[in-house]
Amino acid sequence: MYDFEFAKPGTIAEAAAALKGEGAQALGGGQTLLPTMKQRLAAPELLVSLSGIAEMQGVCVSDAGEVCIGGATTHATVAREAAAHYPALADLAGRIGDPAVRNRGTIGGSLANNDPSACYPAAALGSGARILTNTREIAADAFFEGMFATALEEGEIITEVRFPVPQVAAWAKFAQPASRFALVGVFVARFADGVRVAVTGASSDGVFRWTEAEAALGASFEAEALAPLSPPGGDMISDIHGSGDYRAHLVKVMAGRAVAAAG
Amino acid sequence: MTRVEMTVNGKPVSGEVEGRTLLVEFLRDRLRLTGTHVGCDTSQCGACVVHLDGAPVKACAALALDLQGADVVTIEGVAAPDGTLSPVQQAFNEHHGLQCGFCTPGMIMSATALLRDNPRPTEAEIRDYLEGNICRCTGYHNIVKAIMAASGQDVSAVAAE
Ligand SMILES: Cc1cc2nc3c(=O)[nH]c(=O)nc-3n(C[C@H](O)[C@H](O)[C@H](O)COP(=O)(O)OP(=O)(O)OC[C@H]3O[C@@H](n4cnc5c(N)ncnc54)[C@H](O)[C@@H]3O)c2cc1C
Ligand code: FES
Ligand code: FES
Numbered sequence: 097m098y099d100f101e102f103a104k105p106g107t108i109a110e111a112a113a114a115l116k117g118e119g120a121q122a123l124g125g126g127q128t129l130l131p132t133m134k135q136r137l138a139a140p141e142l143l144v145s146l147s148g149i150a151e152m153q154g155v156c157v158s159d160a161g162e163v164c165i166g167g168a169t170t171h172a173t174v175a176r177e178a179a180a181h182y183p184a185l186a187d188l189a190g191r192i193g194d195p196a197v198r199n200r201g202t203i204g205g206s207l208a209n210n211d212p213s214a215c216y217p218a219a220a221l222g223s224g225a226r227i228l229t230n231t232r233e234i235a236a237d238a239f240f241e242g243m244f245a246t247a248l249e250e251g252e253i254i255t256e257v258r259f260p261v262p263q264v265a266a267w268a269k270f271a272q273p274a275s276r277f278a279l280v281g282v283f284v285a286r287f288a289d290g291v292r293v294a295v296t297g298a299s300s301d302g303v304f305r306w307t308e309a310e311a312a313l314g315a316s317f318e319a320e321a322l323a324p325l326s327p328p329g330g331d332m333i334s335d336i337h338g339s340g341d342y343r344a345h346l347v348k349v350m351a352g353r354a355v356a357a358a359g
Numbered sequence: 360m361t362r363v364e365m366t367v368n369g370k371p372v373s374g375e376v377e378g379r380t381l382l383v384e385f386l387r388d389r390l391r392l393t394g395t396h397v398g399c400d401t402s403q404c405g406a407c408v409v410h411l412d413g414a415p416v417k418a419c420a421a422l423a424l425d426l427q428g429a430d431v432v433t434i435e436g437v438a439a440p441d442g443t444l445s446p447v448q449q450a451f452n453e454h455h456g457l458q459c460g461f462c463t464p465g466m467i468m469s470a471t472a473l474l475r476d477n478p479r480p481t482e483a484e485i486r487d488y489l490e491g492n493i494c495r496c497t498g499y500h501n502i503v504k505a506i507m508a509a510s511g512q513d514v515s516a517v518a519a520e
Contacts, residue, residue, distance in 0.1 A: 127420055130421075199416050
């Protein structure tokens with residue numbers, strides 16, 4: 097890893113100012129960025145740690161009933177503290193990687209990275225979450241722009257994520273046995289005004305909504321409602337862990353399991 | 360170089376480090392606490408697990424400078440000061456929970472954290488918690504057995520592997 101300057105501001109405003117500099121990059125839990133830097137695939141000149149910013153930590157419930165998660169909150173904290181408010185979200189956070197990864201990795205880092213196999217993008221898109229940054233608010237539907245690409249501008253910080261809480265929801269993850277990321281993961285959430293189905297791990301465009309399944313489940317929220325559907329089309333990831341056809345098939349299977357678990 | 364100060368195994372320590380100095384490098388190269396191992400350096404194997412403010416983390420995936428003022432416990436801090444092994448260490452010894460021993464520091468740190476959160480885990484819970492700890496000698500059965508024994512559960516019916 098190349099050396100760099102290091103800063104650990106105590107407020108969002110200070111972090112945003114530090115990130116304006118040439119070659120500056122945010123550091124969340126470092127569970128993705130540090131390995132990337134070791135491989136010299138990233139070489140920031142200044143790392144701005146977000147872990148000392150108290151206003152970006154923790155889980156709370158807003159007056160509007162949304163579950164609000166600070167951008168630097170670890171997966172372990174979400175698994176613990178969101179359990180009473182949004183069990184499917186807590187379940188998803190509690191099954192990311194392994195305990196040591198969950199004690200460092202953060203929701204902001206996961207969403208900003210938008211790995212095509214990451215878990216949180218499915219929860220954010222599947223819940224219709226709002227992503228708050230230091231400058232604006234971005235709807236999940238407009239946030240994910242393809243593999244490792246998001247609507248974030250250079251130096252923009254995810255400060256908070258707000259999740260509307262559905263009537264019922266569940267997360268079904270088929271873990272890739274070596275990496276523990278999702279080979280395919282499906283987040284299903286039923287709201288008063290419709291069903292959302294978000295799929296990760298499958299498409300080369302990253303997380304996506306399976307709209308045919310949403311329509312079918314909106315009419316009847318039963319796993320059987322998915323039976324007549326053909327698996328989603330599009331450019332599926334195909335690698336040594338599974339072909340595109342296999343992943344497309346898994347999407348349907350995991351969506352069915354999520355619906356059954358949501359009940 | 361910047362000065363970092365933290366508490367390691369109950370003692371205040373400090374040293375000059377670069378931005379890129381990893382916690383595991385600070386522990387091993389500066390403090391000479393070489394019990395924390397580097398198996399992969401890619402966050403996969405868990406040989407480097409230490410406790411950071413009480414929670415297990417991979418020391419190869421944390422920067423020393425990010426941990427100013429932190430409280431770190433390594434495998435060297437697990438036994439009592441007089442050398443008496445902790446219940447988890449004692450159980451690994453009794454149940455042959457290690458072969459070459461390379462993964463053992465990380466296994467002990469993860470297992471110790473598990474038993475603090477969940478004093479009587481089931482076998483499935485133990486295997487799930489050790490997801491991020493890889494044993495190259497693949498001695499998982501006895502590791503799981505040792506952890507069950509350390510939690511006070513009867514393992515006499517569990518076959519020796
Ligand atoms: C062994 C292992 C297993 C894993 N398994 C899974 C899994 O099953 N599912 C899964 O989803 N993930 C998994 N991960 C990834 C893990 O969840 C990471 O924590 C996460 O992807 C990145 O979060 P981080 O806080 O560590 O971010 P970092 O690594 O610090 O940063 C990642 C990127 O996000 C940027 N960034 C960080 N925080 C912010 C912010 N608040 N605002 C804007 N930009 C920001 C950084 O600049 C960087 O570009 C795994 C990782 C490991 C090492
Ligand atoms: S050396 Fe840190 S996880 Fe392998
Ligand atoms: S005992 Fe050899 S790696 Fe686990």
